[in-house]
Amino acid sequence: MVLRQHHLDDQQFTLISKALADPKRFEMLQRIAHQGPAPTCTCLRESLQLAPATISHHLKELETAGLVHIQREGKFAHITLRREVWKAYLKRLSEI
Amino acid sequence: MVLRQHHLDDQQFTLISKALADPKRFEMLQRIAHQGPAPTCTCLRESLQLAPATISHHLKELETAGLVHIQREGKFAHITLRREVWKAYLKRLSEI
DNA sequence: TCATCATTTCGATAGGTATAGAAATGACGA
DNA sequence: TCGTCATTTCTATACCTATCGAAATGATGA
Numbered sequence: 681m682v683l684r685q686h687h688l689d690d691q692q693f694t695l696i697s698k699a700l701a702d703p704k705r706f707e708m709l710q711r712i713a714h715q716g717p718a719p720t721c722t723c724l725r726e727s728l729q730l731a732p733a734t735i736s737h738h739l740k741e742l743e744t745a746g747l748v749h750i751q752r753e754g755k756f757a758h759i760t761l762r763r764e765v766w767k768a769y770l771k772r773l774s775e776i
Numbered sequence: 777m778v779l780r781q782h783h784l785d786d787q788q789f790t791l792i793s794k795a796l797a798d799p800k801r802f803e804m805l806q807r808i809a810h811q812g813p814a815p816t817c818t819c820l821r822e823s824l825q826l827a828p829a830t831i832s833h834h835l836k837e838l839e840t841a842g843l844v845h846i847q848r849e850g851k852f853a854h855i856t857l858r859r860e861v862w863k864a865y866l867k868r869l870s871e872i
Numbered sequence: 873t874c875a876t877c878a879t880t881t882c883g884a885t886a887g888g889t890a891t892a893g894a895a896a897t898g899a900c901g902a
Numbered sequence: 903t904c905g906t907c908a909t910t911t912c913t914a915t916a917c918c919t920a921t922c923g924a925a926a927t928g929a930t931g932a
Contacts, residue, residue, distance in 0.1 A: 694799050701797035702920075703790050713872050721879060731922045736880055738920085755878045755929050766872070774866055776809045798890075817909060827892045832910055834890085851899050851908045 683764040688772055695745040696769050704728060705738045712748055713761045720756045779860040784868055791841040792865050800824055801834045808844055809857045816852045 688696070700706050708724055715723075725735050739759065742748045746765050751758045784792070796802050804820055811819075821831050835855065838844045842861050847854045 690799075694802075697793075697799075697802065698797045701794045703786075703793075704920085706793065710872055722877095730920095732879065733881080733923075734921055737922095740880090752879090757879065770866065770870055773869070776806055776862070800890085818907090826890095828909065829893075829911080830891055833892095836910090848909090853909065 683767060686762075686764040686768040688765070688768045692746055692765075693769070693772060696747060696765075699741050699745040699747060702738070704730065705741060708735075708738055709742060709747060709761065712742075712759050713766075717758075719759055721759075724759075779863060782858075782860040782864040784861070784864045788842055788861075789865070789868060792843060792861075795837050795841040795843060798834070800826065801837060804831075804834055805838060805843060805857065808838075808855050809862075813854075815855055817855075820855075 700709070707728060711724060711727060712719060721732065721735050721739065724739075725732060728735065730738075739748070739750065739757075743750055747762060749760050749762050751760070796805070803824060807820060807823060808815060817828065817831050817835065820835075821828060824831065826834075835844070835846065835853075839846055843858060845856050845858050847856070
């Protein structure tokens with residue numbers, strides 16, 4: 681799959697950096713990235729051992745940072761990594 | 777210059793992520809990385825507009841995370857980016 | 873309709889942290 | 903020796919945030 685290029689402005693760059701700073705949130709992101717089919721909140725909750733409210737909070741941070749896309753279908757929220765954003769973040773970091 | 781490989785354990789990885797989460801601190805790191813001759817605290821202070829105590833605080837965070845090396849010579853502290861650590865961090869991020 | 877389930881929102885709390893003023897430290901030059 | 907300068911340490915403060923219980927929301931199936 682070819683990813684469209686994504687441009688990170690300073691604000692988004694900072695939001696992403698902050699999002700990654702919490703170990704639990706980074707672990708969430710890792711699971712989201714690895715999982716083939718888009719995982720749901722409950723799925724993450726089981727592996728991370730956090731309360732639903734906490735999962736939801738972290739998920740919102742990841743979404744606000746633009747790192748994940750959340751597709752809400754009925755009861756479920758299917759989460760996917762926005763790889764073009766991730767790639768842009770890595771690129772910017774590597775240009776330090 | 778060839779960089780020896782550096783291994784990041786989980787704790788250092790988290791410390792680095794936290795260190796990067798503050799915009800001022802990231803800006804400090806950028807200046808340290810760009811500057812040819814190792815800059816001093818005062819040098820950073822002028823470009824970042826922060827109190828000496830605050831610069832010193834951020835610098836300690838960067839040092840604790842292993843991101844920078846501080847060579848203290850007389851009155852001055854010369855700061856350099858530890859590029860092998862930076863490289864290891866980028867590598868780990870890219871393996872998500 | 874009603875109970876159940878996934879998720880979100882609200883509200884509270886405990887702990888973390890960016891900031892800087894003031895004082896301490898330690899080196900340097902006069 | 904003494905004043906100055908770069909840096910650090912101490913301490914306080916204001917703000918931020920990770921966490922979760924409880925309640926709300928909204929969909930699903932019986």
